[in-house]
Structure formats: C-alpha cells, structure tokens
Amino acid sequence: MDNLYQYLLSGLSNGAIYALIGFGFAIIHNATGIINFAQGEFVMLGGMLALFFLVFCGFPLSPSIILSILIATVVGIIFERLAIRPLKNAKPIRLIIITIGASIFIRGAAMLIWGKDTHALPAFSGNDPLYIAGATIMPQHLWIFAVTILVIFSSRLFFNHTIIGKAMRACAYNAQAASLVGIDVRIMVMLSFSISAAIGSLAGIIIAPLTMTSYDVGIMLGLKGFCAVIIGGMSSGLGTVMGGLLLGLLEALGAGFISAGYKDAIAFIILLLILFFRPEGLFGKKETERV
Amino acid sequence: MIKNIFRMCFISMVIVLFAGTVFAAPPIKIGAILSVTGPASFLGEPERNTALMMVDEINKAGGINGRKIELIVYDTQGDATKAVQAVNRLIKSDKVVAIIGDSTTGNSMAVIPVVEKAEVPIISCAAGVKITDPVKKWVFKTAQNDSLAVMKIFEHMKEKKIKKIAIITVSDGFGASGREQLKLKAADFGIEIVLDETYGPKDTDMTAQLTKIRGSSAQAIVCWGTNPGPAVVARNVKQLGIKMPLFMSHGVSSKKFIELAGEGAEGIILPSGRVIVADQLPGNDLQKKALLSYVNNYRKHYKVEGDHFGGHAWDAIMLIKEAIERGGTTPAAIRDQLEKTKNFAGIGGIFNYSEQDHAGLTKDAFVLVQIKKGEWKLIK
Numbered sequence A: 001m002d003n004l005y006q007y008l009l010s011g012l013s014n015g016a017i018y019a020l021i022g023f024g025f026a027i028i029h030n031a032t033g034i035i036n037f038a039q040g041e042f043v044m045l046g047g048m049l050a051l052f053f054l055v056f057c058g059f060p061l062s063p064s065i066i067l068s069i070l071i072a073t074v075v076g077i078i079f080e081r082l083a084i085r086p087l088k089n090a091k092p093i094r095l096i097i098i099t100i101g102a103s104i105f106i107r108g109a110a111m112l113i114w115g116k117d118t119h120a121l122p123a124f125s126g127n128d129p130l131y132i133a134g135a136t137i138m139p140q141h142l143w144i145f146a147v148t149i150l151v152i153f154s155s156r157l158f159f160n161h162t163i164i165g166k167a168m169r170a171c172a173y174n175a176q177a178a179s180l181v182g183i184d185v186r187i188m189v190m191l192s193f194s195i196s197a198a199i200g201s202l203a204g205i206i207i208a209p210l211t212m213t214s215y216d217v218g219i220m221l222g223l224k225g226f227c228a229v230i231i232g233g234m235s236s237g238l239g240t241v242m243g244g245l246l247l248g249l250l251e252a253l254g255a256g257f258i259s260a261g262y263k264d265a266i267a268f269i270i271l272l273l274i275l276f277f278r279p280e281g282l283f284g285k286k287e288t289e290r291v
Numbered sequence B: 001m002i003k004n005i006f007r008m009c010f011i012s013m014v015i016v017l018f019a020g021t022v023f024a025a026p027p028i029k030i031g032a033i034l035s036v037t038g039p040a041s042f043l044g045e046p047e048r049n050t051a052l053m054m055v056d057e058i059n060k061a062g063g064i065n066g067r068k069i070e071l072i073v074y075d076t077q078g079d080a081t082k083a084v085q086a087v088n089r090l091i092k093s094d095k096v097v098a099i100i101g102d103s104t105t106g107n108s109m110a111v112i113p114v115v116e117k118a119e120v121p122i123i124s125c126a127a128g129v130k131i132t133d134p135v136k137k138w139v140f141k142t143a144q145n146d147s148l149a150v151m152k153i154f155e156h157m158k159e160k161k162i163k164k165i166a167i168i169t170v171s172d173g174f175g176a177s178g179r180e181q182l183k184l185k186a187a188d189f190g191i192e193i194v195l196d197e198t199y200g201p202k203d204t205d206m207t208a209q210l211t212k213i214r215g216s217s218a219q220a221i222v223c224w225g226t227n228p229g230p231a232v233v234a235r236n237v238k239q240l241g242i243k244m245p246l247f248m249s250h251g252v253s254s255k256k257f258i259e260l261a262g263e264g265a266e267g268i269i270l271p272s273g274r275v276i277v278a279d280q281l282p283g284n285d286l287q288k289k290a291l292l293s294y295v296n297n298y299r300k301h302y303k304v305e306g307d308h309f310g311g312h313a314w315d316a317i318m319l320i321k322e323a324i325e326r327g328g329t330t331p332a333a334i335r336d337q338l339e340k341t342k343n344f345a346g347i348g349g350i351f352n353y354s355e356q357d358h359a360g361l362t363k364d365a366f367v368l369v370q371i372k373k374g375e376w377k378l379i380k
Helices: A002-032 A039-056 A061-084 A092-114 A139-161 A163-173 A175-180 A185-211 A218-231 A238-258 A260-277 B002-023 B041-060 B080-092 B105-118 B146-159 B173-189 B207-214 B229-239 B255-265 B274-280 B288-302 B308-327 B331-339
Strands: A130-132 A135-137 B028-034 B069-075 B098-101 B122-124 B139-141 B164-170 B192-199 B220-224 B246-248 B269-272 B367-372 B375-378
Touching: A002 A039, A002 A135, A002 A139, A002 A163, A002 A185, A002 A218, A002 A238, A002 B207, A039 A061, A039 A092, A039 A185, A039 A218, A061 A092, A061 A185, A092 A218, A139 A163, A139 A185, A139 A238, A163 A175, A163 A185, A175 A185, A185 A218, A218 A238, A218 A260, A238 A260, A238 B207, A260 B192, A260 B207, B028 B041, B028 B080, B028 B308, B041 B069, B041 B288, B041 B308, B069 B080, B080 B098, B080 B105, B098 B105, B098 B308, B105 B122, B105 B139, B105 B173, B122 B308, B146 B173, B146 B269, B146 B367, B164 B173, B164 B207, B164 B229, B173 B192, B173 B220, B192 B207, B207 B229, B220 B229, B229 B246, B229 B255, B269 B274, B274 B288, B274 B308, B274 B367, B274 B375, B288 B308, B308 B331
Parallel strands: B028 B069, B028 B098, B098 B122, B122 B139, B164 B192, B164 B220, B220 B246, B246 B269
Antiparallel strands: A130 A135, B269 B367, B367 B375
16 A cells, blocks of 8 residues: 555656646647647756756856756747748648757757766755655655646736737637737747746756756656647646646556556557547547647 | 088988888777767767777887887767778778777677678677677677676675565666576575566656565665666665665766765665775785776876776776787787786786686676765775
C-alpha cells in the first residue's frame, strides 16, 4: 500500500511538470495553429540560464529567475521575428518544420555556449523530503504544483478578462475577422510566442533542481509536454493539466507494476492512441475552437 | 674578408639545415579514433586530451629512440560507420603503425575486421568484455572489463554478509553489459538478485523503481550507469528515505557525479580505477608514480582533474611507446611486443598481456572507494 501511495505521488509530481510544459504548446497552437516543437528548448534555456546566473555569476535566486525568464522570452520573440513572421501565409506544416529546425539550432547553440555537461541547480527550499501518508516528495515538487496552479489561474484571468487575452482568442477563432476589427494579428502571434517562451523557461527553472539540466534535456521533456497537451486536447486550461497528471500517473504506475522499461513507451503509445481515436483530446469537445 | 666570413657562415648554415632534414628520421605515425563529440564525449574528450598531452610529452623528451611521434586523431562522434571510415583512412592514407580507440565498445567491435585485414595493432579504450574475448591477434584493450568491477563489488558484499540485492541498470550498452555481468557473477559469491530494474538514459525520475526496491527484501542496491542517471538514483534514494547501502559502477567515478548527486552521494560505494584516489594510495603501490604524474600533468595542461577515462588513452599510448622502444616500428613488431608486455604499471592497472589475454588486468585494477563529505575515500 505504501508503494501505491508513492507511485501516485511520484506520478502526480511528474505529471505537473508535463502539464506546465504542455501549456506552452497550447498557447502557441491556439494563437497560430502551429505546434512549436522548439518548446522543449525553452524549457532547457530556462534551466541553463538560471544555472548560469545562479551558479556562474553568483546572483541570488529571484533575480536569476527573472533574468532567465526575460532572456528566454527575448529568444522566443527573436525566434518568431526571424523564423516565423517572414513566411507570410505559409502552411502550418511548413512552420512546424521550421520550429523543429529552430529547436536543433537552439540546442546546438546551447551546447556551444555551456558545453555538454549535466548540471544540478540547488533546490529552492532544501533537500529534506516531506512525508505524506508514508510517501515522500521533495519540497521542490511543492514549488512545481504551486507554479502550475498559478499559471493556470493567471492564464484563465488573462484570456477571459483582459482585452489582450480576448484579442488573442479572437485571432485563434478567425485571424482574418480579428484583423478586420482592428486587432494586429502579428502582434498577437508574437505575444503568444513570448508568453509560451516565458512559461517554458519558468518550467525549466523550477524543475532543474530535481531533474538536473543539460543542453539536451529539452527533447524528452518537450515530447512529454506534447503528449500531455495532446491528451488534453490542446486546451490552455484544465485539459492540459489533466493530460499531464494522467500521463505522469500512468508512467509511474506502469513503471511500478509492469516494468520501468516501458515507461517512455507508455507515454508514446498513449500519444498514438489519442491521435488515432480522439484527436480532439480526452477532454475536448469535437470540432470546437479551444483557447 | 668580411664577405668571406658571411659566405662561410651561410654555407655552414645551409649544411646544418640540410643535415637536419637528411638525418632526422620521419615521425612515427600513430592513429587515434575517439568519440570526442556525441553521446560518448565524456569518454572521448578526456581520452583525446590525454593522448595529445602524452605525445607532446614524449616528443619533448626526445621521442622514441630519437624519432618523434605524430598522433593523428579522428573524431568518430560515437558513430560506428565513422569509426570504420576513420580506421580505413588511418591505415590507407595516413599509413599509421598502430591505432588507439575507439572509446565505446560498439565502435571498437566495428573496426576489428578492418584492422585484422590490414594487420595493424589496435588498443581499444572501451570496457566491453567481447572486444578481447575471444582473443583476436591484432586487438588489445586498456579499459578494465565490467566483470572485474562487478567482482570487486561482490567481494565486498560477501565480506559484509550481504546476500540479497536489487539492481537498477540503465538501458544502454553500458548498463546492459553491467546487468549481464551482475547476473552472471552473483551466484559465484552466494548473492541473489531479488529485483532487476532498469531506467532510460534520459529519465529524470526513478522513484517508481526505487519504491519497488524499497518494498523488497534486498539488503543493498547496485546501480549501473553513467551520468546523469545514477545521480538521479542517488537523489531519489535519499528522497525515499531508503537506508540500504547503495553501490554504483565505475561509470560514475568522476567528480561530476558527486557534484550532481549532491547530498545523495554520501556513503555510496563504487569500484574505480586508482586515479581518483592517487594521493591516498600507500607508498608501495606500483601504480602510484604513474598516477601522480598523470594527475599533475593533466591538471597543468587542462586546468581540470584527469579521470580514469583519460587514463585508458594514457595506458594505450605508453604501451605502444614501450613496444616500439623494445621492438621496432613495424605494425607486426609492435603487436608482438605488446603481447609481451609484463608488469606495466599504468593508470588503469598493472598490465600483463599474453597470447591468451589481451585485456591484461585482474580485479585488482579496481579499488573500492566510498564518498564521504563529497570526497573519495579509499576503502582498505
């Protein structure tokens, strides 16, 4: 029984990470209709930048985090300006391929700048595990839960109650109509890239003390986030959170009761099944626009 | 008169220069194929650095029997096709007399048919048992077999009366080989493997596997992998409050592991080459001199600590150097002399090659070390 609790708790804490990363996918997809496969690299950038400021420059924690998010956001904006915007009216599939290229580029650049080593970031609030009903989690997991919840709430507020958020939703529904009523679609696309870069890097920073970070962590984390968002039906709300938690739980239970060898296989089999049978996601309604 | 003096000077200078080119023998060419970049760069990079450093040292000291060495290094990026191409190039266009490398077992195996056909000796820097078992005429290796590391751990467990263990191995070549050896040798030491878990090389959370192990009857855990996986295991073991002793492989015997695992590293025991505890060795240790010179030299050249991966290249270069000193510079002579190597105290251990043994080491090539307060402590 103890084991089960631990599997559940481990699964949920990993799931929260996947959800947070999945969020970035959803925001760009909903504003532009493309899937940004460079999302994982923003996660990596967050971790590596935080490491750079915190460990190499010796800055305190909060300025390091803020600086890292700012720089990652700027990278997101540059990426959109240089790689996405010049291709006016390109089909989404071409843009998606460009994002894959960009991810390889960012990864390569990170390798050249910071080298190939893995690095550990110090935990925000200590390394002493917390006991919950016989199971343990790290204090860092609480940070991840808290940030995930915060991000969901603020995105709710932003998309439903601010004029910019509403404008972004309008672009997702119908970009042409949105531009007719005076919304600058290009600005909204750029904004979506900067928001998702910021969220991605934030995710990268808060998970780095647990998972450690290196130039190539973005691939796998990005794919897991992608799974989460597909299960959640590309929603930038609860759907993705549920998708991430479900994925994390299934992985932990699969590793615990079947075999850890199938851990990644479980994630990708779910991804394939969902894409085959319920491409709108487990929690999405058929053929509706989602934001 | 002055003109004449100038002329004399000029002529004598020309003679000196000319003599220099005529009488200095051409350099001895040695090839190296190493995975300097790519997934095995943690092996290939220190190996290349070490090899270049050693060749530099040897040349500064006057070369081998008065001839300089020229080292030609090709980066195989951990790719077997590139390794085969590089070996072909080394043999056919660079015309090297001996080759060191590759860094990984897979690449080393891939190039064996090529060197056997061309009859050029190769000293692999990879650990896989199958490289020299069965013995191949032209193939030697310097990295310690995984089985030796396994035996060193089991020997210690037997002493401590540990009978039931759980193993957690990474699902790549290194982990698979370790897992095979652990399962093969356990019975010889009266040890039973009660749980056999694996994890992926890029996994960032092993709590599920370790929870399972926590609930089992195991008395100790053995983790087999290279960074960063084992560091995650060490952290997760601490997180889950598991009190069983944790053993690791020689794959993590670098300072990087202690840095990554943080507090989780405390108390972990692992087999390692002597290089990380060179200064703690007793004075009568045969390898101590070589080890200290390597460690100091490496620190001087590259401003970082040398590790035992680089040591594999040190051994390979020095073995070739000694073979050439004894027997000449043709590939066949080098091979024959390599096979006659006796009591060569290198970085990886004391090498004794023979017709039946091209790996040359015993389990004493490893020492057991324990991590205490972030430092390696030799277990005596």
